[in-house]
Amino acid sequence: MPCRRSWLIQSVLPSTQHQDKPSEKADVLVLDLEYSVATRLKSRARQALREQLLNLDAIQQSAFVRIDWSTRWADVRAAMYRGIQGLVLPGPENPEDIADIDTLMSQMERERGLNQGSTQIVLMLESARGFWNAQSLAQASPRVSALGVGRIDLTMDLKPLPQNEFRLSRYLMSRTVVAARMLGKQPLGAFWRPGTRGGVANPTQTQEAAREAQLMGYRGSFCVNPDQVAAINHGFSSE
Amino acid sequence: MNNRVSRCSMFVTPTNPRFIDKAWTRGGDVYILDIEDSIAPAEKQRCRELIQESIEKANKGGASIYVRINKPFVDADLPYAVWPGVDRIMLPKTQTAAEVQHAHEIISTLEKERGIEPGSIELYPMIESTLGAVNIYEILSALPRKLSSMGGAGGYDMAMNMGIEMFADFDQYAFPVAHVALAAMALDIEATGGVFVPNPSGRVDQADQANRQAAALHEAGIHHAGALHPAFIEPLVSGLSPTPEEIGWAERVKAHFECMTDAGESVDSLEDKIIDRYEYQSALKTLAWGQACAQKDAFKQWAKNRTLNAPTQTQ
Numbered sequence: 269m270p271c272r273r274s275w276l277i278q279s280v281l282p283s284t285q286h287q288d289k290p291s292e293k294a295d296v297l298v299l300d301l302e303y304s305v306a307t308r309l310k311s312r313a314r315q316a317l318r319e320q321l322l323n324l325d326a327i328q329q330s331a332f333v334r335i336d337w338s339t340r341w342a343d344v345r346a347a348m349y350r351g352i353q354g355l356v357l358p359g360p361e362n363p364e365d366i367a368d369i370d371t372l373m374s375q376m377e378r379e380r381g382l383n384q385g386s387t388q389i390v391l392m393l394e395s396a397r398g399f400w401n402a403q404s405l406a407q408a409s410p411r412v413s414a415l416g417v418g419r420i421d422l423t424m425d426l427k428p429l430p431q432n433e434f435r436l437s438r439y440l441m442s443r444t445v446v447a448a449r450m451l452g453k454q455p456l457g458a459f460w461r462p463g464t465r466g467g468v469a470n471p472t473q474t475q476e477a478a479r480e481a482q483l484m485g486y487r488g489s490f491c492v493n494p495d496q497v498a499a500i501n502h503g504f505s506s507e
Numbered sequence: 508m509n510n511r512v513s514r515c516s517m518f519v520t521p522t523n524p525r526f527i528d529k530a531w532t533r534g535g536d537v538y539i540l541d542i543e544d545s546i547a548p549a550e551k552q553r554c555r556e557l558i559q560e561s562i563e564k565a566n567k568g569g570a571s572i573y574v575r576i577n578k579p580f581v582d583a584d585l586p587y588a589v590w591p592g593v594d595r596i597m598l599p600k601t602q603t604a605a606e607v608q609h610a611h612e613i614i615s616t617l618e619k620e621r622g623i624e625p626g627s628i629e630l631y632p633m634i635e636s637t638l639g640a641v642n643i644y645e646i647l648s649a650l651p652r653k654l655s656s657m658g659g660a661g662g663y664d665m666a667m668n669m670g671i672e673m674f675a676d677f678d679q680y681a682f683p684v685a686h687v688a689l690a691a692m693a694l695d696i697e698a699t700g701g702v703f704v705p706n707p708s709g710r711v712d713q714a715d716q717a718n719r720q721a722a723a724l725h726e727a728g729i730h731h732a733g734a735l736h737p738a739f740i741e742p743l744v745s746g747l748s749p750t751p752e753e754i755g756w757a758e759r760v761k762a763h764f765e766c767m768t769d770a771g772e773s774v775d776s777l778e779d780k781i782i783d784r785y786e787y788q789s790a791l792k793t794l795a796w797g798q799a800c801a802q803k804d805a806f807k808q809w810a811k812n813r814t815l816n817a818p819t820q821t822q
Binding site for chain 1: 527644681683685686688691693702704729771792
């Protein structure tokens, strides 16, 4: 298994924000069709994917695509091209949905000459139902390679506790790492602290969040800013 | 809408005139008429017979009324607890789905007999043991009836069951509380929730502890709390309502997000903060909660005035 500590999420479309190149290469680049693409630009983003995946393949940059759950069928079709290593599915809740996506991925692999079963699935948990079903979600397809915790403070509107952590976050992180380890999946997530809400964590906060997650059993995390990549790589280093 | 707001729900003992007669003047959102742990075994029957008139007494200030029954006496208690004017039945020490199912059937029969809208009385399984915490998902998905959940599983009985120290300076209830809250959230059941606030003193009547608890709950986004002492009512009722600053910010976020969405943007900034769909959803929740609190407060004021202006014999 390649080393996949830092998962840098970047819009498929050129953006006015976050254009800096990371000082360190991200272990995985996640091309985003979801949060960072406005609804009216989705179809343009889908069209741009194929070429971007080819370019990344040429420079041997590991690439995943995060799809938008509400447009998952169109997004999966747009993403399944040479160069893709896997899909990041945000906010999954029902195991049957994962099985359906798996079927579509198999079909795309056949049609487009990709190795059968080679495209992975990373589940990014973002809702109470998803966390409750974490284990059965991870078992819903043999493609699932990682179980990730999204920015639950935002997606689940979890607010701060007096202990300077988000409500339920310790339990949700613990529950997820147990499910991931039990099933041999990579646990992804960082233990974000209050104070980074409404903004993106700076490198110091990011490294602390990664370090704490590493101590909880996690082995990588998503990030949005290029300057978080080095912090995550260091936070998840073994020494 | 009014009975959705329970910033402070306080236990009152119907057998003690000093408590029950004054309760309505204290300003609580909810009074819980207790037939359970605050009532001695020899007093249980007298207490049951006082419930119906206690409803009238306790809601004179616009409060909602819950009744807490006894787990071993569900069949005996419910006929004295299910009346018009009761919003919720609290079922203590719930451990299995069969228990809530049994209570649901009795309540349904009584609703029919007493002209209460079927299914309108909420059932509130109280999780106070490890078995209840483990079975929470089945318990909360057992019924067609509307359920609430404490979204937590702390308290004295849980401490006894788990063999833990109740008044510690760390969160010894972390797992059962979060486990129960997650199950409720996964089932879209309103969870009242709780937040660990260190209280090694073990006292439950101090206003400064009430203020600390209210501030912690507010910060954590939790809207409901229980109280054992009237000193907790005012700090919780005002402390769990949104502040004018929070309402103002939520209004600005809402307006800004709706404009930027019209313009096709998904992320923008306002006053140095990132504005996106998450901030927008959070703002909508703040506004809805603020509106619900304002309605409840207006209703309580109206009910209180009506009682004060009524002829003496009805007070």
